[in-house]
Each structure stands twice: as C-alpha cells, then as structure tokens.
Amino acid sequence: TQLLEQSPQFLSIQEGENLTVYCNSSSVFSSLQWYRQEPGEGPVLLVTVVTGGEVKKLKRLTFQFGDARKDSSLHITAAQPGDTGLYLCAGGELGSQGNLIFGKGTKLSVKP
Amino acid sequence: DSGVTQTPKHLITATGQRVTLRCSPRSGDLSVYWYQQSLDQGLQFLIQYYNGEERAKGNILERFSAQQFPDLHSELNLSSLELGDSALYFCASSASGPHTDTQYFGPGTRLTVL
Numbered sequence: 001t002q003l004l005e006q007s008p009q010f011l012s013i014q015e016g017e018n019l020t021v022y023c024n025s026s027s028v029f030s031s032l033q034w035y036r037q038e039p040g041e042g043p044v045l046l047v048t049v050v051t052g053g054e055v056k057k058l059k060r061l062t063f064q065f066g067d068a069r070k071d072s073s074l075h076i077t078a079a080q081p082g083d084t085g086l087y088l089c090a091g092g093e094l095g096s097q098g099n100l101i102f103g104k105g106t107k108l109s110v111k112p
Numbered sequence: 113d114s115g116v117t118q119t120p121k122h123l124i125t126a127t128g129q130r131v132t133l134r135c136s137p138r139s140g141d142l143s144v145y146w147y148q149q150s151l152d153q154g155l156q157f158l159i160q161y162y163n164g165e166e167r168a169k170g171n172i173l174e175r176f177s178a179q180q181f182p183d184l185h186s187e188l189n190l191s192s193l194e195l196g197d198s199a200l201y202f203c204a205s206s207a208s209g210p211h212t213d214t215q216y217f218g219p220g221t222r223l224t225v226l
Contacts, residue, residue: 033214042114042202042217043155088155090215099145099168100215104154 003027004091006103014111016078021087021106024071029091032065032072033100037086046074079110115139116218118203124224130191133221135203137184143167143206144186145215146178150199161186193225 007022023032031050035043047056049065049072056063060083062075072089086107090100115138125131137144146158148171157170161180172178175193180186190197200222204215 031214035217040200040220040222042116042204042219044114045214045216048214090155099157099160099170101157102147102155 004089004101004103006087006089006106008106009104010107010109012109012111013079015080017110019076019079019108021074021076021108022071023073023089023091023103025091026070027091028069028094029101030069030094031092032069033090033092034063034072034074035088035090037088037105043088076108079108081110081112084108084110114216114218116203116205116216118201118218118221120221121219122222122224124226125193126226127193127195129193129225130189131193131223133188133190133201133203133223135186135188135205135218137186137203137205138216141205141207141216142184144180144184145204145206146172146186146188147202147204147217148199149202149220155202158188190223195225198223198225 004025033048034046037043047063052067052069054065060077064073086105088105090102117136119134142163145160147155149155158172159178160168164180175191178188200220202220204217206215
C-alpha cells in the first residue's frame with residue numbers, strides 16, 4: 001500500500017514569513033496534487049504535477065515534484081492570514097483507476 | 113465552486129439507522145469517488161464509479177454501499193450506523209477517462225451519529 005507522509009503536521013507562523021511543507025513517500029506516483037481545505041469545506045485543488053522535477057508557481061505558492069516522483073514540496077512566500085488552512089497532498093497510484101492516496105495534511109495558521 | 117454538489121449538507125441520525133448521501137458530479141465527468149474524512153484518519157478513499165460501473169474499492173465497510181446512476185449522479189448508502197461512522201463524507205469527480213487523476217471535491221456531508 002502506498003503511503004504519503006506530510007510534514008510538519010502543524011505550522012503556526014507570522015504574516016510575512018516563508019514556509020515549506022513536505023510530502024514524502026517511498027513509492028512512485030503517477031502524479032501529485034496539492035489541495036487546500038478550510039474547516040467544514042471540501043478540499044480545493046491548487047495544482048497537479050505529473051513530471052519528475054516539475055516546478056509550478058501559483059502567485060506566492062511554488063510546488064515541486066521530486067525527480068523520482070516520490071516526493072513533493074509546497075513553498076509559500078510571504079504568507080498571509082488568508083493562507084490559513086489544511087494543506088493536503090495526494091498521489092495518484094501507479095496502475096490505478098485514478099485513485100488518490102492522501103497525506104494527513106499540514107494545518108497552517110498565519111497570524112497577522 | 114468546484115461544480116460538484118452534495119446533499120444533504122448535514123445529517124444527524126441514531127445508531128442502527130440507515131442514511132443515503134447524494135452526489136452530482138461536474139458536468140461531463142464520468143468518474144465519481146467517495147471519501148470519508150475523520151479527525152484521526154484523514155481522507156480515506158471508499159469507492160470509485162466510472163460511467164455507472166464500480167471501478168475501485170478502498171477502505172469501505174460492508175455496511176456501506178454505493179451506486180452511480182445513468183444520469184451519473186451517485187449515492188452512498190450507510191447502514192447499521194455506529195458512533196464511529198460520524199465523519200465528513202466527500203464526493204469527488206474527475207474528467208472523462210478512468211486514468212485521469214485530478215479530482216474536484218464537493219462541499220461534503222457532515223454525518224453525526226448519536
């Protein structure tokens with residue numbers, strides 16, 4: 001069974017700081033998605049990365065997929081209170097029918 | 113708004129009861145996925161349907177079942193409910209083609225079993 005481990009589990013920072021969230025596995029994934037979820041809401045897709053070594057930028061967010069397609073990172077520059085939420089990574093299982101394996105998430109709190 | 117709709121938003125019921133959760137996928141999406149999210153387990157994949165047929169099963173209990181109808185909406189049936197079934201239940205859909213990974217989530221149904 002493929003597993004995704006996210007770190008850190010909790011992160012509390014001040015507005016303006018930078019942060020990086022990690023998503024690691026010993027298994028190879030066909031793709032990796034990052035989602036952001038607010039309390040009581042469904043996860044909202046931020047980005048999908050499919051190629052090893054791929055880097056995608058979304059305003060202040062930078063996503064990287066590891067060369068071996070086993071890990072990924074999310075870097076936020078100059079965090080703002082609006083970035084507060086649960087960040088989830090999800091990997092597409094190789095050979096699956098589109099199933100996603102989710103990490104347990106990183107709960108980010110950005111204080112003004 | 114992801115385009116995926118789920119009803120009801122909240123559901124409160126008693127142990128031993130049976131409930132049905134409903135999901136309508138994004139327009140054009142053929143795949144529907146069901147997930148359970150609890151505080152200690154995170155998001156757990158339950159089951160996937162593609163164009164009306166069951167495609168994959170995850171950690172779904174025998175007391176739970178699902179189906180996808182010809183109009184592509186899906187229902188998740190939970191029976192003989194236990195306290196531990198209290199959780200958020202999410203439906204997601206993906207674009208046509210069973211091997212497309214990107215999924216779009218609905219707002220969820222919060223189930224409380226008393």
